[in-house]
Amino acid sequence: MKTDIKLSGVGGQGILSIATVIGQAATASGINLKQAEVHGMSQRGGDVQSDLRLSTEEIFSDQIPLGGADLIISMEPMEALRYLPYLSADGVIVTSSKPFVNIPNYPDENALMEELGRYTVHSLDIENIALSIQAPKSANMVLLGMAAKYIGIISEQDLKEAIRAVFSRKGEKVVEDNIKAFEKGYESIQ
Amino acid sequence: MKEKRLLLGDEAIALGAIYSGLSGVYAYPGTPSTEITEFIQNDPLAKERGIRSRWCTNEKTAMEAALGMSYAGKRAMVCMKHVGMNVCADAFVNSAITGVNGGIVVIAADDPSMHSSQNEQDSRFYGKFAMIPIIEPSNQQECFDCMAHAFELSEKLRLPVLLRMVTRLAHSRAAVNIGVPCQQNCLKPDDERGRWVLLPGNARKQYDSLISKQPEIESCALESPYNRLELGKEGGTGVIASGIGYNYVKEASPEGISILKLSQYPIPKEEVKKLSSHCSDIVVVEDGQPFIEEQLKAILAADYPISGRLTGRLPRTGELNPDNVTAAFGKTSSAVYQKAVNISPRPPQLCQGCGHRDVYTALNKVLEEYPTARVFGDIGCYTLGALPPFRAIDSCVDMGASITMAKGAADAGLYPAIAVIGDSTFTHSGMTSLLDAVNDNSPITVILSDNLTTAMTGGQNSAGTHKFEAICLALGVEREHLHVVVPLPKNMDSITETIRREIDYKGVSVIIPQRECMQTLSRKMRAKKNSTK
Incomplete structure (x- = not known):
């Protein structure tokens, strides 16, 4: 059994925290994992992506092949579309619906959302949801909650345990905010 | 039961080195190698053992210091990105002639596809050139395991070992089984002067000895657990x-x-x-x-x-x-969906509020009055000044080339010739360039954009922080043509006036716009806020 996930977003949006939580959950439950990140210049407001591969078998390549991703998790709608050639035939896109516009030639938003809508996509204004539960910094955990249903190889419960483990050093309030955000996201996909 | 940790390839190398009895890591930051040294700087066992890990001024000083530690009998590691090998090549190649006492492992992190580099040179050629063993791990577990192997090999052959990484392994995480740390070497300086004093008579003997080791080096590769x-x-x-x-x-x-x-x-x-x-x-x-x-x-x-x-x-x-x-292997690519229509490139850019932005705004404003001006850039965040909206630089080649290229162009009669260089790049390789310019009294204007850190690689300490005026004066820049300014929009008039005046001066001038990097500043403020909570 395997789940290949493409994580995407804009530098600074927190996609690596999502990767850390999934990585923690995978390690705790004895699932093999490889997670390739891009560091360096691309952090500065540019596009960032990470390949996350989970499997009960040995994983060789650090990168996901074209057409291989079971899931695209994106903090930004255009960045979700960027990795379309990596999505598998029955792959799912889980994304924030709110564009992050820091370039002059950002595409027309209606056209963008229309194009996204042609695929199996779950999009929500995750920042707004995070705000509504007074956890503005936990938008990425709302997104992870939305994606949880599709990360078949790891249970929802294991992901929550991982959130506790990853954020525990930042205090109980941060842990609770993130768990609440995760649950909000998870509930939205029932 | 063995401990298991989720580690980047870079981190696995770092931990592998610590567990192999490392006594010092010497490095200059560079993607994709930076995380190796950062890991050692923060590791509890490394702290407990007092492993030396501060950033070096450049890759050559790093390589030489490692050779010194090896001479004294201890295990040392040198880390750099691939182009750093060009900087340390003199010391690196000659370390194969002297050989080592304590083991030396040199990590060169290559960047095929140039994710964050100006070429994709392959460091294995350097290993072959120096005629030493090269190790190229295939996965994170091998990164950890091969460090002990590399140090043992280095001490057995009495040669440095080159370890070649690539971006995808350096920056990819996987679970790694961790063993038991071994002891560090004791101080035991080498007594064989003939190995270390490379006068031609000694060097010829050492070179013969290196040649005669080649069959043994190859048989080590034949028996390697990694082949x-x-x-x-x-x-x-x-x-x-x-x-x-x-x-x-x-x-x-x-x-x-x-x-x-x-x-x-x-x-x-x-x-x-x-x-x-x-x-x-x-x-x-x-x-x-x-x-x-x-x-x-x-x-x-x-x-x-x-x-x-x-x-x-x-x-x-x-x-x-x-x-x-x-x-x-004859199978076709399996993309199901074609590239999307509604996407645009999103290149990296200078952060909002970054001092480099104000520097380029001022420079562009002044240069409207000097249509023949050329701006020679350098390696760092400020290379992004090449992109819109600034489009402010005409070249970017290698660490320190801004000043020396501006000088050469000025020698050819180009005017105004302007160099833009960052603080860390200046101490890495720009100081000798400035000395050349001073000695020739070249009519160039150097903008030493100082953000008090090595920003592009994530905010490591910069070797010359708070020393730049003293360095420039000591290299012979005249006091009246050395200016420190604070790059903020409110100071725009005085900055443009300073740039204009110094362009008109037909000798070497240095303007130092000095303001802390937004990233390191906000990190410090967050840390302060958390500590007062």
């Missing part, structure tokens, strides 16, 4: 897969092939011959340049069929990936 021959169908295709190339071959899993997994050099010729006699042809799958493929021609018969990057079976440039390796 492995996996024989498949007789008369089928053979693959030589080095480093992470092996993973892509396994992922593609072509039927019936035989694989020589190669992670330690020099190329073990016997294994290659075994593979060739078992197979009908050989495909070479290596990340970077065709290092193995070129050498095979000298090992196998002239008409033996070899393919790889040179023959076009794999792309000549760029990194390997599961798609191009799969395609090399």
Whole structure:
């Protein structure tokens, strides 16, 4: 059994925290994992992506092949579309619906959302949801909650345990905010 | 039970080195190598053992200091990105002539596809050039394990060992089994002066000794636990897969092939011959340049069929990936959905509020009055000034080239010739350039944009912080042509006036716009806020 996930977003949006939580959950439950990140210049407001591969078998390549991703998790709608050639035939896109516009030639938003809508996509204004539960910094955990249903190889419960483990050093309030955000996201996909 | 940790390839190397009894790491930050040294700087065992880990001024000072630690009997590691090898090449190549006392492992992190670099040179050529063993791990576990092996090999052969990484392994995480740390070496300086004083008479002997070690180095590669021959169908295709190339071959899993997994050099010729006699042809799958493929021609018969990057079976440039390796074995790429329509490139950019922005705004404003001006840039965040909206620089070549290229262009009669260089790049390789310019009284204007950190690689300490005025004066820049300004929009008039005045001065002037990097500043403020909570 395997789940290949493409994580995407804009530098600074927190996609690596999502990767850390999934990585923690995978390690705790004895699932093999490889997670390739891009560091360096691309952090500065540019596009960032990470390949996350989970499997009960040995994983060789650090990168996901074209057409291989079971899931695209994106903090930004255009960045979700960027990795379309990596999505598998029955792959799912889980994304924030709110564009992050820091370039002059950002595409027309209606056209963008229309194009996204042609695929199996779950999009929500995750920042707004995070705000509504007074956890503005936990938008990425709302997104992870939305994606949880599709990360078949790891249970929802294991992901929550991982959130506790990853954020525990930042205090109980941060842990609770993130768990609440995760649950909000998870509930939205029932 | 063994401890398991989730580690980046870089971190696995760092922890592997600490567990191998490392006493010092010497490095200059550079993507994708930076995380190795950062890990050691923060590791509790490294702290407990007092492992020396502060950033060095450049890769050459790093290599030489490591050689000194080795001379004294202890194990040292040098880390850099691939182009850093060019900077330390003098010390690196000669360290193979002196040989080592305590083990030395040099980590060169290559960047095929140039994710964050200006070329994709393959560091394995440096290892062959210096005639020393090269190790190229295939996965994170090998990164950890091979460090102990590399240090033992280094001390056994009394030679430095080169370890070659690539971006995809350096920056990819996987679970790694951790063993038990071994002790550090004791202080035991080398007494053989003849090895270390490379006067021609001694150097010739040392070079002969290096040559005579070559068969032993090759037999170490033959017996290496990281090289492995996996024989498949007789008369089928053979693959030589080095480093992470092996993973892509396994992922593609072509039927019936035989694989020589190669992670330690020099190329073990016997294994290659075994593979060739078992197979009908050989495909070479290596990340970077065709290092193995070129050498095979000298090992196998002239008409033996070899393919790889040179023959076009794999792309000549760029990194390997599961798609191009799969395609090399006749399977087609399997994208289901085509590229989306509604996407635009999102290049990296200077942060909002960054001082470099104000520097370029001021410079562009002044240069409207000087249409013949050229701006020679350098390596750092401020290279992004080449992109819109600034489009402010005309060149960016190598660390420190801004000042010396401006000087050379001024020598040719170009005016105004302006250099833009960052603080860390200036101490890395710009100080000697400035001395040349001062000695020739070259009519150049140097903008030393000081953000008090090595920003592009994530905010490491910068070697010259708070010393730049003193350095420039000591190199002979005249007091009245050395200015420190604060790059903020409110100071724009006085900054533009200073730039204009110094362009009009026909000698060396240095303007230092000085304001802390937004990233390191906000990190400090967050830390302060958390500590007062």
